[in-house]
Amino acid sequence: MLTTRFVDGAPNWIDVGTSDMEGAQSFYGGLFGWEFRSAGPDAGGYGFFELAGRIVAGGMRTTPEQGPPAWTVYFRSPDAGATAEAARQAGGSVPMPPMDVMDQGRAAILADQAGVPFGIWEPARRKGIEAAGEVGALCWAELYTPDIARAAAFYHAALGWETSAVTFPGGVYTSVNPAGTGEDGMFGGMVPLADDPVEAGTGQPYWLPYIGVDDTDAVVDRAVELGGTVRMPATSLAGVGRLARLEDPYGARFAVLKGDPRQT
Structure with missing residues (x-):
C-alpha cells in the first residue's frame, strides 16, 4: 500500500x-x-x-x-x-x-x-510527499499502456518493479510493487489501452494518479461545478471501492477513489 x-x-x-x-x-x-x-x-x-x-x-x-x-x-x-x-x-x-x-x-x-x-x-532533505494512502492524498497509480509485457520489462529494468496478476470480476489486473515488497508493497497497476473503454481510441498512454476521497459521487459533482470534466462516472468495483476518472479545467487527468485497490 x-x-x-x-x-x-x-x-x-x-x-x-x-x-x-x-x-x-x-x-x-x-x-x-x-x-x-x-x-x-x-x-x-x-x-x-x-x-x-x-x-x-x-x-x-x-x-x-x-x-x-x-x-x-x-x-x-x-x-x-x-x-x-x-x-x-x-x-x-x-x-x-x-x-x-x-x-x-x-x-x-x-x-x-x-x-x-x-x-x-x-x-536528500525532502523525502517526498508528507501524506499518502489516505483521503486527500495519493492512494494509487495506474499506467495505461499499449503493451503490458513490454512495460513490465521496462519498469523492472529501470526501477526493479515486480508484477503480479490479480483476478477480479471481469478480468485480470496487473498490479505492481517495488522489489521484494510483495502484496504489502502494491501501489498501482498497468492497464492495456485497447481493453479500456475510457482510454481505447485515444492512442495516448499515460500515468494516472488516484486521490483518496470519502465520497466519490460528491467529489465528482463538485469537480463538474468547478469546471472539471468527468471522463468515467463514479463506478463501484467489487472488492475495490468506488472510483471515477476526472480531468481538471485545463486538461490534466486524475482519478479519485474511495476504497483500497489491494482488496481486489
Whole structure:
C-alpha cells in the first residue's frame, strides 16, 4: 500500500503542470481542500499543495512547448543518474536529465518504452510527499499502456518493479510493487489501452494518479461545478471501492477513489 515510509521504486511525489496555476489552485482547493504554498523565490514558480499542513503534491505553470497540462508521478530512486541510464538501456529516454533541486534532492523526468513520461526523485532533505494512502492524498497509480509485457520489462529494468496478476470480476489486473515488497508493497497497476473503454481510441498512454476521497459521487459533482470534466462516472468495483476518472479545467487527468485497490 502507499505510505510515506518510502522504499526504492515506490511513488514518492506527484505534481501538476498547468497552463493556469491560479486556476488550478482554485480547482484543487475547492475539490480536495488543498492550500497552495510557494516553494520560494528561487523555485521558478513551483509550489506545494498542502492538506492540514502536510504536502500532498506539487505544481507549477508550464508552457505549451513543455507539453499539455498533466499530472506526473515520481518514483523513489537511490541514484537518479543510474536510474536514468537504466531507463535508456531499457529502451526509454530522458527528456529532463537528473538535476539538483536546491538541497532537497535530485529530480529527473524519464519516458518509458512507449513514450510515457514519469519522474524520479532521489531524496536528500525532502523525502517526498508528507501524506499518502489516505483521503486527500495519493492512494494509487495506474499506467495505461499499449503493451503490458513490454512495460513490465521496462519498469523492472529501470526501477526493479515486480508484477503480479490479480483476478477480479471481469478480468485480470496487473498490479505492481517495488522489489521484494510483495502484496504489502502494491501501489498501482498497468492497464492495456485497447481493453479500456475510457482510454481505447485515444492512442495516448499515460500515468494516472488516484486521490483518496470519502465520497466519490460528491467529489465528482463538485469537480463538474468547478469546471472539471468527468471522463468515467463514479463506478463501484467489487472488492475495490468506488472510483471515477476526472480531468481538471485545463486538461490534466486524475482519478479519485474511495476504497483500497489491494482488496481486489
